[in-house]
Amino acid sequence: TTEDQLRPFNRSRVYMSDLESTLHYSLRVELAAHPVIKGEALSTLQRYISVLAKYFPGRPVVNNLLKSVDMWLKGEKDTELSYSSLRDALDNTAEVPNAALPEGVRWVGCQGSKPHFRRYPCGMWTLFHVLTVQAEEAADPQEVLQAMRSYIHSFFGCRACATHFENMAQESMSHVGTLSSAVLWLWSHHNHVNNRLAGALSEDPHFPKIQWPSPELCPSCHGVKNGEHTWNQAELLTFLRSHFSSEHLLSDYLE
Ligand code: FAD
Secondary structure, eight states, X not given: OOGGGSOOOOTTSOBHHHHHHHHHIIIIIIGGGOSEEEHHHHHHHHHHHHHHHHHOOOOHHHHHHHHHHHHHHHHOOOSEEEXXXXXXXXXXXXXXXXXXXXXXOOOSTTOOSSTTSSSHHHHHHHHHHHHHHHGGXXXXXXXXXXXXXXXXXXXXXXXXXXXXXXXXXXXXXXXXXXXXXXXXXHHHHHHHHHHXXXXXXXXXXXSOOOSSSOTTTOGGGEEEETTEEEEOHHHHHHHHHHHTOGGGOBOTTOO
């Protein structure tokens, strides 16, 4: 497979199609592996849906669906939930007007040169970054980080990934005390993962793992001090806020 078999896209942008594909895969495929959800997993699911309902910068129809699922989950007083009842809520069988989550995946910025490359894990990182940036209006810097951490711990299909991530989170996530440091925490830990995975078999040769963003993507993010590479954190924050902002999401390839 070569580059020209990929759908045309802009490598320096974020696509809504990837975010919706990630929601579809997470909610209709990954969670479907759990026929009954209870205890800690249930509160994890509630917090995950709650941050999606609050911060997902989606199309109105998708936001309406997330809000209706969130309200339904908050009203459920049972201590356990069957996946099939969640699935009904996602498919909007109650026919809440103008609320739907599109079925299926269409990877754009997260497409890979082979089917086993990129896709959902790329989409999950992208979603996570978008949510930390969206939550910058919020009050609690831990809300999105902890909700996503628990989701990955309880449900993320790549169990080795979940273990690695949980170890990083245990070391330092609770020290994050501001919304802007939440954005930077996620950026720097994603780069740790990129560093660990660079050159691994899981790396798509068309999308090499780098310390992101490249100097081409954000020249002012990079600096040199005493001959050593440095990151300019203020410039980085400005860049991340713009790159993952709702105004900058591209809507190509949406149904
Ligand atoms: P990804 O790393 O998925 O990144 C997606 C996009 O985000 C990139 O294309 C780029 O545009 C942007 N980006 C890159 N770096 C940053 C950054 N620092 N900050 C902000 N944006 C950035 N795979 C394993 O093999 N082993 C693991 O232990 C592992 N752990 C994972 C843990 C988590 C929580 C997740 C979500 C995934 C994990 N994966 C792991 C998968 C792996 O990190 C990649 O997602 C996958 O290999 C696809 O890589 P990619 O090239 O699409 O880029």
